[in-house]
Amino acid sequence: MASDTKTALLDFAEQAARARGFDGFSYADLAKSVGIRKASIHYHFPTKAELSEALMDRYHETISAKCAEITASxxxxxxxxxxxxxxxxxxxxxxxxLCLCVSFTASHQSLSDAVNAKISAFRSAIVKWLQSVFALGKDDASISGVSEPQLEAFATLAVLEGAHLAARADEDVAVFDQAVAVLVARCK
Amino acid sequence: MASDTKTALLDFAEQAARARGFDGFSYADLAKSVGIRKASIHYHFPTKAELSEALMDRYHETISAKCAEITASxxxxxxxxxxxxxxxxxxxxxxxxLCLCVSFTASHQSLSDAVNAKISAFRSAIVKWLQSVFALGKDDASISGVSEPQLEAFATLAVLEGAHLAARADEDVAVFDQAVAVLVARCK
DNA sequence: GTCTATATCAGGATAGAC
DNA sequence: GTCTATCCTGATATAGAC
Structure with a gap:
């Protein structure tokens, strides 16, 4: 089915982009992974720019849904x-x-304006969600030492993304845990 | 002079790597910037891998020297x-x-093992320096709320690198300031 | 040390048959 | 929707003259 191929392409492209960056994967790689010829990919995504836009759109929706789940549960x-x-x-x-956002942010120069705009929008959404979490944490006292919720949100996204980078450098998830340990310790 | 060309190559390569990533600049770019033909670059740096090793070596020395300066002053x-x-x-x-470390970490998959090892070593050095700063901060009470110096060091490097990414996403240094505001506020 | 010339390969993209 | 075939460009790298 057509839509299955499209989904498979998005799946492999996301993994490849997160593992190797926007410049680090090609239509040839995707073709091999999905089992069609690289020219056929252009039927689904005429340009790599359009593919990366679709990637960011799907990523934004997925993460937003997960945040909503977390809030609900x-x-x-x-x-x-x-x-x-x-x-x-x-x-x-x-x-x-890496997460797609970190990977794509590092590839900033190679991306279309449209994709870079989507990255900014994604960041804003995460910060907004984090801000509400810290505002609540100030009220319910379940997070210690909360200053300004918005600034805590900016700092927290930075720590999470920086921790991702550090863990990627050593290919070791324990490095991530070390980098977020202070943040985690504030949670009661 | 020969060594001037080599230095110029390193200078341009570093700027290019930080702006566009390891995969985002080529010998052709460097040749144009420095004013020689691209084949001539291979005399100074036979392969791109060796160039990037030289880049990391120089970067490590430069930043270490600056940290020593900060400590001294x-x-x-x-x-x-x-x-x-x-x-x-x-x-x-x-x-x-970006700083070279963040840029190269994101390019992890494209780099030689030797360069990735140098990145890890650079990170360790920065963390070690930060750890000593936080240990002192606990003693002289000039940094508030210091828990475990080593964990504070890991978290601080993550915030700095994450703040770099965030600022790069919007090409706005004010975003960096927002992300490090909580950290800065702890300094008395 | 720098040049010209070239080898080799891989990238994204298009045309047109099936 | 997928194919083969092809185009064009740009990448790293090498050989050998100057």
Missing amino acids: SEKASDRLLGLVNLYRTALNEGKT | SEKASDRLLGLVNLYRTALNEGKT
């Missing part, structure tokens, strides 16, 4: 924060893949 | 920490370039 702010930390931890795949 | 732990924050802030070049 946790009452305490600390549990919500730990839920996001765990989401990032899982995305590491034992240090083999 | 500041008594208080908070001033040392702020000195490093400012070093990273400057390296952003108004959001146009």
